[in-house]
Amino acid sequence: MQPDLSVKIGRLELKNPVMPASGCFGYGEEYEQFYDLGRLGAIVVKGTTAEARPGNPAPRVAETPAGLLNAIGLQNPGTEEARLKIRRLARYGVPVIVNVAGHNTAEYCSVVEALSAETAVAAFEINVSCPNVAEGGLSFGTDPRTVFRLAGELRKLTEKTLIVKLTPNVTDITEIARAAAEAGADALSLINTLLGMAIDTRSRRPLLANLTGGLSGPAVKPVAVRMVWQVAGCVDLPVIGMGGICCANDALEFMLAGASAVAVGTANFSNPLVCPEIIDGLAVYCREQGFSAVRELVGLARRPAAHKAGGTGGCGRK
Numbered sequence: 001m002q003p004d005l006s007v008k009i010g011r012l013e014l015k016n017p018v019m020p021a022s023g024c025f026g027y028g029e030e031y032e033q034f035y036d037l038g039r040l041g042a043i044v045v046k047g048t049t050a051e052a053r054p055g056n057p058a059p060r061v062a063e064t065p066a067g068l069l070n071a072i073g074l075q076n077p078g079t080e081e082a083r084l085k086i087r088r089l090a091r092y093g094v095p096v097i098v099n100v101a102g103h104n105t106a107e108y109c110s111v112v113e114a115l116s117a118e119t120a121v122a123a124f125e126i127n128v129s130c131p132n133v134a135e136g137g138l139s140f141g142t143d144p145r146t147v148f149r150l151a152g153e154l155r156k157l158t159e160k161t162l163i164v165k166l167t168p169n170v171t172d173i174t175e176i177a178r179a180a181a182e183a184g185a186d187a188l189s190l191i192n193t194l195l196g197m198a199i200d201t202r203s204r205r206p207l208l209a210n211l212t213g214g215l216s217g218p219a220v221k222p223v224a225v226r227m228v229w230q231v232a233g234c235v236d237l238p239v240i241g242m243g244g245i246c247c248a249n250d251a252l253e254f255m256l257a258g259a260s261a262v263a264v265g266t267a268n269f270s271n272p273l274v275c276p277e278i279i280d281g282l283a284v285y286c287r288e289q290g291f292s293a294v295r296e297l298v299g300l301a302r303r304p305a306a307h308k309a310g311g312t313g314g315c316g317r318k
């Protein structure tokens, strides 16, 4: 029998828990030639700002051992052009999640306000890793009070599912997660990229024009799994886990740690078929291991027997 792969994220009903991560799938156009995008659980589009932005100067990506550094910046076509691309994606009958970016609260608000009545948009994912210009460029997502205020403002503007996407570049991710939950978020997604840097020893200059960039790919997976474990243990909201997922087994780790769904980013660049492969792999695992529904796996590694020998991590609740 086919296992039931459906999951719920806030008011969103997904036919399976697999979606591409923001910024690694554009608006799906490059992937349509590889497979039917209607197979995906959801589609998360590139970070969208009010107006079009060119992003950072090149070079803006650099490969690292088991990872990728990027400093794309907020390159995107702006809300109105994004709206047309999102409408085009509606043909696949898959929920489209708009990743929202901004340099100040007003910019985030204008994107959510403009797209809130758009029927092709199913949910908003708020990228709080953006630099907050009013706070000297410090990322919104590093201060629980800023996250609380921003998510609270956005909550007032939309009835749609509101997902807050957390940055890993913090000391205690659980306090940021709680702030987002208290402000009314329906779900949390994590992790965004880890701040990193690489230097070219020939030119003796940083590899990225922006000097620093965000690290993603397999190198970050253990950090991401740890953070998903901590957040799922502290906040009673569905979690979308991501960071280095390349195969069904990686996705399973996140679900067993407490994620209800997963997003796949960097792996799409080396294997455009990675998302459908993971969907198939989850079904195979459920069948082989005797689970009739994939949601039965969520948080299973948290059962007392599973961490008898180790610490609880995070706040230890749940």
Ligand SMILES: Cc1cc2nc3c(=O)[nH]c(=O)nc-3n(C[C@H](O)[C@H](O)[C@H](O)COP(=O)(O)O)c2cc1C
Residues within 6 Å of the ligand: 021, 022, 023, 024, 046, 047, 048, 068, 070, 072, 099, 127, 165, 191, 192, 193, 215, 216, 217, 218, 220, 242, 243, 244, 245, 263, 264, 265, 266, 267
């Ligand atoms: C090239 C690139 C662009 C990205 N752009 C965005 C973005 O616009 N908004 C966002 O929230 N995250 C963005 N991310 C972060 C990813 O969505 C994801 O959180 C992160 O890369 C970890 O997952 P991965 O290791 O599977 O790539 C980007 C990542 C990469 C590699």
